[in-house]
Amino acid sequence: MRNPYLPDIARIEKIIQETAANDVKTFRVTFVDDEVRERFSYRPGQFSEISVFGVGEAPISITSSPTQKGYLEFSVKKMGVLTTALHHSAEGDLIGIRGPYGNWFPVESMEGKNLVFIGGGIGLAPLRSLINYVLDDENRGRFNDVTIIYGARSPGDLVFKWELEKWEKRRDIDFYLTVDKGDAGWSGREGFVPTVLMEVSPSPENAVTITCGPPIMIKFVIQNLLKLGFTPAQIVTTLEMRMKCGVGKCGRCNIGSKYVCKDGPVFTYEELQRMPQEY
């Protein structure tokens, strides 16, 4: 019996509070079954359906990198019923995971190129999988310059601060951190991500840019990237959609004939331009 809806059981090993308001947490989980742990292989950009039994399921992007062996990480903003229940769980609790689903960032075609990551808020989560994949010692040499522009509404809304520090210290990354509005303790950059992008002004020469964040941010980031001379094919983003099955059957996450769960969530802007504006 092939039941595509049957999740595997995983244990929450660690919960990290990401934001000041505690509305984003990162869950580090391990499959209980060793065999599943071995079998579950994924690529940066894919997602999983997470079960909290008695509550339901939700699609969440995998924020850890496949180079981080033995566990998965999911960063979850407390938004609805499932994510609230997940936020109420504790280390040691068991959840269900099925997947990985969807396509992934076109890693092979990024080799030898300059990579420009542009993230906003919790939108850094899916990018982080690819960033850490690229930064991994075994992979770093396959890619050229790495630029990261990341921002959030306020310093308290920045996620993965524990990791941002490491990225800031690395000399092989151009890292730009910004907040829309700082507070008393903030001595860093202030300004919207699309604005900072224009200040940084990365060259489109031999580059690929990968962006994810609130829809309004993505919209202006894309506008600005086009101004900088990036072609639509050089702009990669990842989409969200209400999903249930995750396997292209339940019928709600389509944009035109493309299912975000199966044909996405990663699309180039060139692909999006060919799709109806219904997302």
Next chain:
Amino acid sequence: MAALKITKMALNSVLALMSERWDVFVPSPSPAPGGPSGFRLFEPRPMPAPGKPGPSERDSSVNRQTCDEDTLWNGTGQGGQKGRDRENHLPEERLPQFLRRVLTVKPLKELFFPRSEPILGYCVDGAFGGNGDGTGVSVFMPEGVLPGKPRVVFGARPCDAASLTVLDRVFADEAYPDDFYISRRKNTIIVGLGCNVPAPTCFCPATGGDPFGTAGLDVLAYDLPALDGDGSSQGHYLMKAVTREGEALLGFLSEAHLGEGPSESDERACMALEERARKAIAAGLPADTQSLGRVLGGIFNHPYWATLHEKCLGCAACTYLCPTCHCFDISEEPDPGASRSGGESPKGGPERPRLTGVRVRNWDSCMFPIFTLHTSGHNPRPTGLERVRQRVMHKFYYFPENFGAVACVGCGRCVKYCPVNLDIREVISHIAALGGTGVAESISA
């Protein structure tokens, strides 16, 4: 056995015999007064005791009066005016009359993709997340979901059978095969019944179908009327095998001496029925849907959608009754009394709460606003315009693009049961006309 002819009088015996080996489903009125007809399990009646009048003798006079088209169609005629025999199946002698008239209100898909079905069960110790040591949570297949006994459907219309070949593309895909659906498909033999007199709402030829089409069928039966002057007979069913499984079924019946091979005149009668039906349905067909995608690809932003959706109530009757609509929701059904509280997990303590329940999938509809509503409040299809457009686009553009077939079999249920007469045939013809006028090209450019 390639073909077998049985008398209609023998239908009940045929179904009863098949019931010994298969679960047999036939089109039936609803057991509830006024409820929708659908496919239900055929239960053979016990033979009447000797000396007492059997049900067929008792009711024969009532039948002829009550089996008019409307009462049959609406599924309310099964008890007659006297209210007798309101059971979950027709009196057997009326079945041929019912079969002749009826496209069931509820589509055949329900036998393969039920309205609601559990897809997994779970059991969680410790109320929240197990015992804290990696044990205490299990997921499993709920019992009784998959059919045990093989099944036969008798009397499916060719459009309904064709709908299964559409659903196959979704549920039996290579990447994520869905054995809930596939196992039911594999253990079901489908005997179709050609449509001698297509209903006014039928338009299967516009979708590539035919009143006597065999797509999805194992056997196709022809309803041969009684010959003139043969008042004692209700006529015959001539059953022709389409697949090897169908041949085996006919062989099984033949061994029980329940029929005979067809004569040459029977073959001629079948051809005459086909010709007459095709001629009848040809009048009033909408434009062919199989090339509609070319137009739809260019009219996403056409003003037509704004007009079209205005009278739609968003009731979703069209999608629930559609034999090819397959959208579903997945929701959690914890067992009563099993509640989980927020906050910390209980660790230890002698009384460990236990949570059990099932996860179910239910038919859902793209006509509902919540279908695509994000948790953030954003909705990519916020109004009827986007939702009606999605339904039309999906059936005639997106589905063909993904699977090479239109997701419509022309059964006409959505035409017949739409409360505001939003007639898909008119929509199809209108869109085809847009293509003809070159509007599509100008819009897409």
